[in-house]
Amino acid sequence: MFEASELNIRNRKIESLFRILFLLMAGLLILPVAIILAILTYKGSSVISMNFLFTSPTEGMTAGGIFPALIGTIWLVSVALLFSVPLGVAAAIYLSEYARDNWFTRIINLAIINLAGVPSIVHALFGVGAFVLFFRFGTCILAASLTLGIMTLPVVIVSTWNALQAVPMAFREACWNMGATKWQTIRKIVLPNSISGILTGIILMVSQTAGETAPIMFTGAAFFLPQLPQSVFDQTMAMSLHLFVLATQVPGVPEDVPYGVAFVLIALVLVMNSLSIAFRVYLRGRKKW
Amino acid sequence: MVTAMASLPHIDNPVKLAVKDVAISYGGRTVLESVTFDVHEHEIFGIIGPANSGKTSFLKTLNRMDIFNPSMTFTGQITFNDRDIRKWRNVYSLRKRIGVVFPLPVGLPLTVYENVALAPRLSGVTGKADLDIIVERCLERAALWDEVKDRLDSLGSLLSGGQQQRLTIARALSQEPELLMLDEFSIAVDPVTTMRIEDVLKKLKKEMTIVLVTNLVQQARRLADRMALFLDGEVVEVGITEDLFAGQVKDQRTKDYLDGRFG
Numbered sequence: 001m002f003e004a005s006e007l008n009i010r011n012r013k014i015e016s017l018f019r020i021l022f023l024l025m026a027g028l029l030i031l032p033v034a035i036i037l038a039i040l041t042y043k044g045s046s047v048i049s050m051n052f053l054f055t056s057p058t059e060g061m062t063a064g065g066i067f068p069a070l071i072g073t074i075w076l077v078s079v080a081l082l083f084s085v086p087l088g089v090a091a092a093i094y095l096s097e098y099a100r101d102n103w104f105t106r107i108i109n110l111a112i113i114n115l116a117g118v119p120s121i122v123h124a125l126f127g128v129g130a131f132v133l134f135f136r137f138g139t140c141i142l143a144a145s146l147t148l149g150i151m152t153l154p155v156v157i158v159s160t161w162n163a164l165q166a167v168p169m170a171f172r173e174a175c176w177n178m179g180a181t182k183w184q185t186i187r188k189i190v191l192p193n194s195i196s197g198i199l200t201g202i203i204l205m206v207s208q209t210a211g212e213t214a215p216i217m218f219t220g221a222a223f224f225l226p227q228l229p230q231s232v233f234d235q236t237m238a239m240s241l242h243l244f245v246l247a248t249q250v251p252g253v254p255e256d257v258p259y260g261v262a263f264v265l266i267a268l269v270l271v272m273n274s275l276s277i278a279f280r281v282y283l284r285g286r287k288k289w
Numbered sequence: 290m291v292t293a294m295a296s297l298p299h300i301d302n303p304v305k306l307a308v309k310d311v312a313i314s315y316g317g318r319t320v321l322e323s324v325t326f327d328v329h330e331h332e333i334f335g336i337i338g339p340a341n342s343g344k345t346s347f348l349k350t351l352n353r354m355d356i357f358n359p360s361m362t363f364t365g366q367i368t369f370n371d372r373d374i375r376k377w378r379n380v381y382s383l384r385k386r387i388g389v390v391f392p393l394p395v396g397l398p399l400t401v402y403e404n405v406a407l408a409p410r411l412s413g414v415t416g417k418a419d420l421d422i423i424v425e426r427c428l429e430r431a432a433l434w435d436e437v438k439d440r441l442d443s444l445g446s447l448l449s450g451g452q453q454q455r456l457t458i459a460r461a462l463s464q465e466p467e468l469l470m471l472d473e474f475s476i477a478v479d480p481v482t483t484m485r486i487e488d489v490l491k492k493l494k495k496e497m498t499i500v501l502v503t504n505l506v507q508q509a510r511r512l513a514d515r516m517a518l519f520l521d522g523e524v525v526e527v528g529i530t531e532d533l534f535a536g537q538v539k540d541q542r543t544k545d546y547l548d549g550r551f552g
């Protein structure tokens with residue numbers, strides 16, 4: 001009797017020890033985010049102004065704003081999305097809902113895993129070879145966005161696949177039993193109940209895409225190009241490359257400016273993420289199980 | 290002493306479902322074999338047997354759900370409306386004619402209304418007025434209408450277990466099935482609701498044919514006109530329920546099973 005309760009006390013102590021340990025570990029995660037945000041806000045917010053956001057860089061990029069880079073990033077990300085979202089979601093639907101476990105499916109899965117493991121600089125070289133040279137797009141938004149799109153395809157496929165798999169099998173079977181085709185089941189039950197997960201993956205992909213530098217450097221992003229792109233066959237400036245250039249390539253840039261660019265880039269990503277969270281909360285409010 | 294066999298009014302009805310020498314296997318492992326019996330229109334045909342005797346697998350075969358499982362195969366012949374179920378041009382129309390109720394109610398992640406309206410919608414019914422009529426009628430027949438008529442727009446999954454099971458029955462009815470298959474429907478349902486559903490089934494029998502898989506011997510006795518006993522991977526007995534309970538059995542194991550002297 002007495003021994004058992006001593007054991008209980010010891011177990012309780014170990015239990016709370018581990019809980020605190022894990023809590024600390026999780027808490028540590030906040031630290032880098034907080035520090036980055038603090039530094040960027042502290043050093044960068046002073047340069048943010050309407051002028052900074054909505055004018056072109058001047059005087060060898062040591063003054064003026066970032067408007068062409070901002071617009072360029074939006075172009076690059078949007079065109080990349082137009083390519084990778086339909087393709088990635090379709091591939092994930094095939095893999096999750098239609099594919100049987102055979103050699104073909106296994107090869108596709110292997111390809112996705114390998115694609116995810118390719119470093120971005122290798123994607124850049126592939127983009128140059130395939131889109132710039134072979135398809136003769138030249139260095140332009142289209143070539144850069146396709147490169148970005150291919151690079152982020154695994155993210156879209158895997159996250160969409162996970163979202164689809166989270167829908168209980170019993171729902172599908174109940175539908176099939178009613179005489180629904182696979183596509184009817186996907187449209188009426190599977191997609192409506194996985195859409196928030198799918199969107200999360202897409203938003204993650206947007207954040208990743210907005211920050212990439214290597215894949216666009218040789219395929220479509222320009223060092224300095226004050227006018228805005230008119231079509232996908234134009235080159236463009238981009239936030240990520242602009243930051244890299246200001247921080248390492250151009251002498252005489254005021255110290256605060258790169259921080260300002262980074263601040264805007266992060267703000268862009270944070271806004272996207274918050275939008276997705278808000279949207280997910282909205283969708284979860286309507287979640288049906 | 291020879292007692293007269295009980296006679297049943299519907300025994301002369303046309304055969305709805307003819308099962309001939311069917312065997313089912315998963316990845317080459319046979320789990321059920323030599324299944325042979327006919328199910329007549331407007332009868333409740335009971336299937337009883339211990340767990341893992343192949344009852345659920347048999348139901349899955351009837352509406353060709355085996356197609357979704359590459360390792361599942363069946364041999365022998367099953368005809369529905371005198372047509373070999375392998376030869377139905379499209380399995381979807383076969384499945385539409387067969388309603389299924391699972392052991393655990395699967396409320397689709399939809400409102401009560403949409404749960405019942407889904408099958409008609411899939412078949413192309415779009416008018417709100419038409420759907421309203423179908424939904425009310427099916428919920429009515431499943432003895433659920435009075436309880437949910439004021440909350441048609443709330444989620445089906447918020448209903449109680451017994452209500453959800455009746456919702457799945459209403460959903461099955463919305464297909465206008467010719468055959469209704471129930472797989473151990475009362476496993477997660479309270480006794481009162483079980484009795485209500487049993488009454489529902491007795492009424493539905495006038496409109497359709499019912500195959501009732503149950504692990505409750507007494508439920509089979511209350512409902513089934515005829516029944517089969519699945520045991521050790523085969524069908525050991527097929528007969529009129531009354532006769533079987535009166536002891537007129539071909540196989541001694543049936544008597545033991547019905548008397549609860551098994552295992």
Ligand SMILES: Nc1ncnc2c1ncn2[C@@H]1O[C@H](COP(=O)(O)OP(=O)(O)O)[C@@H](O)[C@H]1O
Pocket residue numbers: 315320338339340341342343344345346347358
């Ligand atoms: N999807 C499956 N894959 C492999 N074996 C299965 C599968 N489903 C059922 N079985 C096997 O088939 C046998 C019969 O199962 P089941 O039809 O569920 O019986 P019951 O419904 O009578 O309990 C069991 O031995 C079970 O392990």
Ligand SMILES: [Mg+2]
Pocket residue numbers: 344345346472
């Ligand atoms: Mg079963």
